[in-house]
Amino acid sequence: MLASHKNLAAACVVMLTAATPGLAQESQGAHVSIELNAVEPVEQACRISFLIQNGHDVDIEQAVYEAVLFDTDGRVDRLTLFDFGALPAARPRVRQFVVSGLECASLGRLLINGAETCAGEDLPEGACSKDLDLGSRTDVEVVG
Secondary structure, eight states, X not given: OHHHXXXXXXXXXXXXXXXXXXXXXXXXXXXXXXXXXXXXXXXXEEEEEEEEXXXXXXXXXXXXXXXXXXXXXXXXXXEEEEEEEEEOBTOEEEXXXXXXXXXXXXXXXXXXXXXXXXXXXXXXXXXXXXXOEEEESSSSEEEO
């Protein structure tokens, strides 16, 4: 009898461990994640590549974010809008922007200042800005 209780307890631990990542995602809620994936110099410009994912259950028809680009000394270089376009639900997308007159090596920080446009049918309030998950795979810090 004791052996069967140990097996049952072990099975419960395995089931709870397997369920924990899903529960963590649910408690975090649906959100948009933006990762600065790469910066690459191109002719007199800098190509900025993002990996963006709409974690909501519904499509975002258009997402436009205001961004502030800071140089490596912490000074504002410029404000710009990044139009990420349509973002299907639960699907990652890569978007690239070429910023004229910007040297990639001089880009120190990128601030997502807020969502300028967030359009889509049945989107919850603040869908593009609430719990925004930001990250970077480059030396450029991304904050929001």
